[in-house]
Amino acid sequence: MTVPFAGTGESVDLPDFLLPLAARARRGEVLVRRDADPRDPPTDGVPVRRSAVLILIAGTGLEDAHVALEERGHVLRSQPGQFSLPGGGADPGDLDDVHTALREAQEETGLAPRDVEVLGAFAPIPMPWRAQRVTPVLGWSPTLPELGVQDPVEVERVVWAPLTGAGSLADPAHRWRGLLHGQGVGPVFDLPGDAFVWGFTATILEQMLVGLGLDPVPPDSATRDIPPERRR
Incomplete structure (x- = not known):
């Protein structure tokens, strides 16, 4: 698949490893399926x-691909840290x-729109307990764009998580099933540099890996309690 990459104005070949996931994003397919949640309120009349x-993936092959993540500011009222x-x-x-996704990424990480090629957007994920829907947008860059914290109140740091290899999202040594107050909360990724990813983001990342032909976190994986500083 050839795409007109915004960073150069020239057409470039999309890496083979991205083709199936990109095709799904172009079609607006569901990336994350939600079952009924006891927190779901009635939706009648609720805006x-x-x-x-x-989902910004950078790299030309699975062996060098990374995805951009950010640690939320520690003084934010919603999900600090x-x-x-x-x-x-x-x-x-x-x-x-x-x-929305590109504007927010630019405001938070300094991502220049010319440095990313948008490959599509998946179906919105409903979050009724927040009266919200979240659309995952898939973007790609052949190299790691220069990213950095733009507002230290909003973002503590930006990290690039490798998809494969030692210390990666696919590394069995860094993949667990999460526990919060004794209840299962899905996959978690305990990455180097104290980058502990769980919840909604970890679920999206797991399905991203599956879409790239990699294995999900096995349901019988060892469990890990969510650290207190990451659960607020």
Whole structure:
């Protein structure tokens, strides 16, 4: 598949490892399926907020591919210190969910739009307990774009998580099933540099790996309690 990469103005070949996931994003397929949740409130008459996150994969092969993550600011009221994908809520001036994801990524990490090729957007993920829906947008760059903290109140740091190899999202030594107050909360990734990823973001990352032909975190994996500093 050839795409007109924004960073050069020239057409470039999308790496083979990305083709199946990119095709799903172009079709707007479901990336994360949600079962009924006891927190789900009645939706009648409740305005639903739109949000979008950017799954930014950089690299030309699985052996060198990374995905961008950010550690949320430690003084934020919502989920301080947790790891997430770049993104946030839609502004009135946003054209669509892709615009939201790119704008938020630029505001949070300094990502220049010319440094990423948008490959598509998956189906919105409903989060009724927050009266919110979140659209994962898939982006790609052949090399690691230069990213950095733009607002230290909002973002503590930006990290690039490798997809494969030692210390990666696919490394069995860094993959667990999470426990919160004794209850299972899905996959967790305990990455080097105290980058502990769980919850909504970990679920998206797991399904991203599956979409790239890699294994999910086995359901019978050893468990790990969510650290207190990552569960607020």
